[in-house]
Amino acid sequence: MGEGTPKRLRADAPSRRKVLAVAGTAAAGVAATRLLGLRDLSDRAFSSALGRTAAMALEMAEPEMAMDPEMAIDPAMAMDSAMDAEMSAPKPAPLAEPSSTPASSATPRPAPAAPRPTAAPVKPEPAVAPRTLSLDWVPPFATEAGRVAHLLRRTTFAPTRAELERAQSEGYARTLDRLLETPPAAPRVLTDADARNIGTLQTWWLEHMIQSPTPFAEAMTLFWHGHFTSDFRKVGTGQPYLYWQNLTWRNLGTGDLRTLVKQATIDPAMLRYLDLGISTGRNPNENYARELMELFTMGAGTFTEDDVKAASRALAGWRLPRANEEVRTGVFERARAYAGQVTFLGKTGTLDTDGVIDRILANEATAPYVVRALWTHFVSPSPNASAVALLASRFKGSGYQIKPLLRDLFTLAEFTSPGSYRALVKSPTELMVGLARLLGASTLARPINAAADGMGQRLFDPPNVSGWPQNAGWVSANSMIARANFVSAALGQVRDLPLADDAYLRALDGVVGPSTASILDRTTGTRDKWMAILSSPEFQLK
Amino acid sequence: MKTLIGLDRIGRREFLRNGLVFGAGAAGLAAGYAAVPDSFARAVYFAKRDGVVNDRVLVMIQLAGGNDGLQTVIPLQDSRLRDLRPSLGAVAQTALPIGGSEFGLSRSMPGLKALFDKGKVAVVQGVGYPRPNGSHFESIRIWETADPTQRQQDGWMGETIAKNYDSAGHPLVGCACGTTGLPGILRDAEATLTVVNDARGFAFNGGDARDRSIGALYTNTPGIYGALFDSSIATARDTAAKLRAGAATYTPKAEYSDNVRLTYSSRNQLAAALRLASQLIVTGTGVKLLHVTLGGFDTHERQMQRQEQLLAYLDGAVSAFYADLAAHGMSDRVMVATWTEFGRRPRENANQGTDHGSATPVLLIGDTVKGGLYGQAPSLSALATDGNLKYTVDFRSVYQGILEEHLGVDPLAVLGQTFPKLSFAKPPAA
Numbered sequence: 001m002g003e004g005t006p007k008r009l010r011a012d013a014p015s016r017r018k019v020l021a022v023a024g025t026a027a028a029g030v031a032a033t034r035l036l037g038l039r040d041l042s043d044r045a046f047s048s049a050l051g052r053t054a055a056m057a058l059e060m061a062e063p064e065m066a067m068d069p070e071m072a073i074d075p076a077m078a079m080d081s082a083m084d085a086e087m088s089a090p091k092p093a094p095l096a097e098p099s100s101t102p103a104s105s106a107t108p109r110p111a112p113a114a115p116r117p118t119a120a121p122v123k124p125e126p127a128v129a130p131r132t133l134s135l136d137w138v139p140p141f142a143t144e145a146g147r148v149a150h151l152l153r154r155t156t157f158a159p160t161r162a163e164l165e166r167a168q169s170e171g172y173a174r175t176l177d178r179l180l181e182t183p184p185a186a187p188r189v190l191t192d193a194d195a196r197n198i199g200t201l202q203t204w205w206l207e208h209m210i211q212s213p214t215p216f217a218e219a220m221t222l223f224w225h226g227h228f229t230s231d232f233r234k235v236g237t238g239q240p241y242l243y244w245q246n247l248t249w250r251n252l253g254t255g256d257l258r259t260l261v262k263q264a265t266i267d268p269a270m271l272r273y274l275d276l277g278i279s280t281g282r283n284p285n286e287n288y289a290r291e292l293m294e295l296f297t298m299g300a301g302t303f304t305e306d307d308v309k310a311a312s313r314a315l316a317g318w319r320l321p322r323a324n325e326e327v328r329t330g331v332f333e334r335a336r337a338y339a340g341q342v343t344f345l346g347k348t349g350t351l352d353t354d355g356v357i358d359r360i361l362a363n364e365a366t367a368p369y370v371v372r373a374l375w376t377h378f379v380s381p382s383p384n385a386s387a388v389a390l391l392a393s394r395f396k397g398s399g400y401q402i403k404p405l406l407r408d409l410f411t412l413a414e415f416t417s418p419g420s421y422r423a424l425v426k427s428p429t430e431l432m433v434g435l436a437r438l439l440g441a442s443t444l445a446r447p448i449n450a451a452a453d454g455m456g457q458r459l460f461d462p463p464n465v466s467g468w469p470q471n472a473g474w475v476s477a478n479s480m481i482a483r484a485n486f487v488s489a490a491l492g493q494v495r496d497l498p499l500a501d502d503a504y505l506r507a508l509d510g511v512v513g514p515s516t517a518s519i520l521d522r523t524t525g526t527r528d529k530w531m532a533i534l535s536s537p538e539f540q541l542k
Numbered sequence: 543m544k545t546l547i548g549l550d551r552i553g554r555r556e557f558l559r560n561g562l563v564f565g566a567g568a569a570g571l572a573a574g575y576a577a578v579p580d581s582f583a584r585a586v587y588f589a590k591r592d593g594v595v596n597d598r599v600l601v602m603i604q605l606a607g608g609n610d611g612l613q614t615v616i617p618l619q620d621s622r623l624r625d626l627r628p629s630l631g632a633v634a635q636t637a638l639p640i641g642g643s644e645f646g647l648s649r650s651m652p653g654l655k656a657l658f659d660k661g662k663v664a665v666v667q668g669v670g671y672p673r674p675n676g677s678h679f680e681s682i683r684i685w686e687t688a689d690p691t692q693r694q695q696d697g698w699m700g701e702t703i704a705k706n707y708d709s710a711g712h713p714l715v716g717c718a719c720g721t722t723g724l725p726g727i728l729r730d731a732e733a734t735l736t737v738v739n740d741a742r743g744f745a746f747n748g749g750d751a752r753d754r755s756i757g758a759l760y761t762n763t764p765g766i767y768g769a770l771f772d773s774s775i776a777t778a779r780d781t782a783a784k785l786r787a788g789a790a791t792y793t794p795k796a797e798y799s800d801n802v803r804l805t806y807s808s809r810n811q812l813a814a815a816l817r818l819a820s821q822l823i824v825t826g827t828g829v830k831l832l833h834v835t836l837g838g839f840d841t842h843e844r845q846m847q848r849q850e851q852l853l854a855y856l857d858g859a860v861s862a863f864y865a866d867l868a869a870h871g872m873s874d875r876v877m878v879a880t881w882t883e884f885g886r887r888p889r890e891n892a893n894q895g896t897d898h899g900s901a902t903p904v905l906l907i908g909d910t911v912k913g914g915l916y917g918q919a920p921s922l923s924a925l926a927t928d929g930n931l932k933y934t935v936d937f938r939s940v941y942q943g944i945l946e947e948h949l950g951v952d953p954l955a956v957l958g959q960t961f962p963k964l965s966f967a968k969p970p971a972a
Contacts, residue, residue: 135764275842275893283892287842290676290898300677305928308676422765454739456722464606464837466679469723475770476724476737477713477778478744484756485747513768515761535756537763537771 139421156215158434184217195240206445224249226467228264230273241269257400266330281338284312302365310342314351367392380420422541425471428455441494454482500529508538596970607840610886611902622922627890650854653861661913664966670901670933681883686727700730709734713777720815745782788825795869796862813859843893877908901933
């Protein structure tokens with residue numbers, strides 16, 4: 001028997017294509033939740049992702065749907081509403097029809113080649129039968145206000161009331177322009193001692209995330225922090241290296257990838273974190289060379305072990321700056337570098353750090369890898385392969401300019417397609433900073449920092465060099481308790497809570513599930529309403 | 543952003559499968575499956591399958607970052623070690639010999655040396671897989687899914703649970719301790735698992751009312767994450783209740799200490815995680831498979847000191863765990879096993895560290911272990927062309943031995959094929 005014989009056959013794609021969707025309406029009482037209808041999806045006009053998801057649910061559940069008897073069902077009206085939504089779906093993309101491809105890349109797992117060779121697996125019988133129906137959210141993308149709210153939620157943690165109102169009066173295009181074109185507001189300058197205190201550094205950044213007039217710059221800084229990771233455990237706090245690194249991500253985060261990768265490579269925190277600062281041409285250390293390709297630029301499986309060895313030689317020569325050298329980068333010493341030729345990514349020649357980066361940027365794997373990284377962070381968990389290819393080619397063609405790539409992502413039809421709505425789980429930082437911004441509570445940086453560990457995301461302390469998990473990786477019994485308890489603690493600390501009467505509109509788009517709707521309907525009092533809204537599953541999603 | 547193993551790689555379709563099954567657990571909990579009778583409050587209760595009626599428990603400890611085998615189980619008489627490792631090779635002089643004079647444990651592991659001498663430790667040498675993968679994350683995934691071809695999504699511990707135990711109704715059958723997220727090794731589309739970072743604070747603040755209202759808020763949640771959310775909340779409520787009940791009856795009978803000095807990159811919570819594991823075992827929660835992690839083994843520089851600190855920490859925590867279980871009369875059912883994504887390169891680098899390697903030893907500890915040396919130490923004279931060790935034991939042989947002989951379940955159902963047998967465990971009583 002061959003090695004790695006598949007253990008389990010997966011079910012084939014479902015054949016039934018019906019979806020049942022539910023949405024809470026924004027009008028007159030949250031509990032006016034109603035079913036929007038059964039849609040035949042065989043024409044694929046409806047969102048492919050949504051369709052697949054719900055169709056799968058029905059496939060497994062069979063058609064006798066256990067409806068909540070309290071829900072009013074009006075199939076005719078529901079159909080109309082869904083059609084309306086479809087007809088007026090946003091089409092802001094200047095790009096060449098990437099959305100028309102039905103997300104064929106969504107589940108690229110290779111199909112197992114042969115059935116499992118042993119006796120049939122014992123199917124665990126759940127104590128109670130599986131739930132018979134899976135509902136999906138109906139996105140508010142039919143209106144520009146809904147699309148603008150989505151854009152702000154994805155790019156600013158969560159908008160303050162003023163930001164939301166301004167953006168909705170300006171419209172999607174102008175809001176996006178402003179997000180992309182406004183230079184980052186600089187955070188407070190830290191003293192050397194503060195910059196070397198990890199707790200101070202963490203709360204300093206959290207405060208800035210909450211209060212900055214340019215929260216998108218902070219979202220991007222957080223993205224690059226998770227991408228080009230470094231942690232204080234290895235970097236240490238003897239020097240303000242992580243403070244410098246944080247400023248670098250903010251300053252260069254929407255510039256060009258070449259500059260960013262070069263700065264990441266010679267960043268003192270990185271030189272220490274992945275050992276490039278102690279690597280020499282005679283005795284190269286492979287740590288940085290490997291992760292530069294695997295995690296930062298090209299992705300696993302796109303290079304060989306020999307490429308790692310070659311790059312580790314070619315990159316060597318950097319050391320940490322000394323106290324009397326007034327630079328915030330590594331210092332190159334020719335005597336430490338490698339003088340000979342290397343064969344790297346298929347070409348042989350002498351190569352320095354810039355040469356390594358040039359060759360990586362010339363590699364066909366790089367642009368798609370970075371596009372996918374940004375896509376899964378800002379758009380949806382399953383990038384559309386053809387759209388990725390298109391964006392990657394535009395990205396590479398622009399000389400790897402990041403800002404135009406972000407503009408492409410946020411104007412892509414997929415960004416405001418039903419399959420992207422609530423398709424991403426907020427990271428703990430996004431959740432907590434968003435909460436503080438919604439509540440206008442600038443004093444929550446410390447409680448946020450205290451709660452971060454229990455949810456799995458302490459700043460400057462990623463779990464490993466690949467950064468933090470995403471989406472379902474944030475959801476566990478443990479993290480859900482931590483999330484709920486943070487909400488209680490935060491609400492206990494905020495003095496003047498904003499009124500909660502319309503909070504489910506501002507915080508949850510007015511799109512709420514039946515349980516949340518029913519609880520909100522029964523809840524009185526500002527604090528209790530906020531408690532339900534901020535603890536809700538809806539608020540965990542971005 | 544990058545995906546670590548497992549969860550993030552689920553496409554939407556797989557995710558939904560996953561979600562629906564999670565949902566079953568949620569529904570089960572929400573419907574109030576309620577009290578498991580005390581007399582059944584042991585693992586036996588959860589066995590789904592004829593023949594799986596034992597009280598065995600497995601604790602896997604991940605040594606994350608790639609643990610150097612040559613500084614863990616040290617060849618004492620091979621002069622090549624000193625040639626390859628001018629500085630690090632010195633560990634041979636201070637090693638604690640085991641099973642003769644050929645091999646020794648690092649001097650930082652006196653506790654495991656003592657357990658080895660009592661026949662409680664099995665050392666399997668040369669463990670790896672064909673065509674070693676030098677990426678931390680890919681190799682972790684390979685070890686997690688027991689699949690060098692990287693086609694499997696489910697972790698082998700998760701799959702063991704799905705195939706053998708009723709986790710939907712009883713999510714505490716599998717638990718990750720000392721972490722906030724579910725590790726890939728426990729993930730399975732058809733299993734419900736729990737995660738406890740710290741037993742203190744594992745409850746919804748605000749008492750029963752808040753606990754109930756959170757449960758109501760997370761009922762029939764729509765969307766692709768709905769079922770996962772609901773089952774996570776239901777699992778949290780269930781686990782919190784069990785921990786609350788257990789905390790009153792459990793007193794550790796050994797000293798667990800996380801107060802150790804580590805140079806970098808570890809969270810220093812291994813001992814607390816094992817203490818929690820002990821509480822879950824001793825208080826009869828029905829836990830069967832547990833996972834804990836100690837990070838920091840990616841020793842590209844100054845390895846000697848760093849790894850010795852880590853091994854000493856591991857040694858102290860595992861020794862306390864064993865002593866605690868023994869004092870509670872529970873050590874006869876628990877096996878501890880270590881795993882790591884790869885060993886490190888035999889030749890040291892210029893920073894007194896080592897780069898990514900391949901084969902590495904696995905340590906198995908407990909009363910159910912038949913102590914001794916297993917497998918074959920890879921030769922230092924016949925390295926692979928990349929300068930790494932050639933593995934001698936497929937890592938799935940180790941899993942097979944654990945599954946078949948310690949847990950008493952069908953290994954074929956989990957591993958999909960049969961591997962050369964290693965008999966390092968005593969089977970459960972029939």
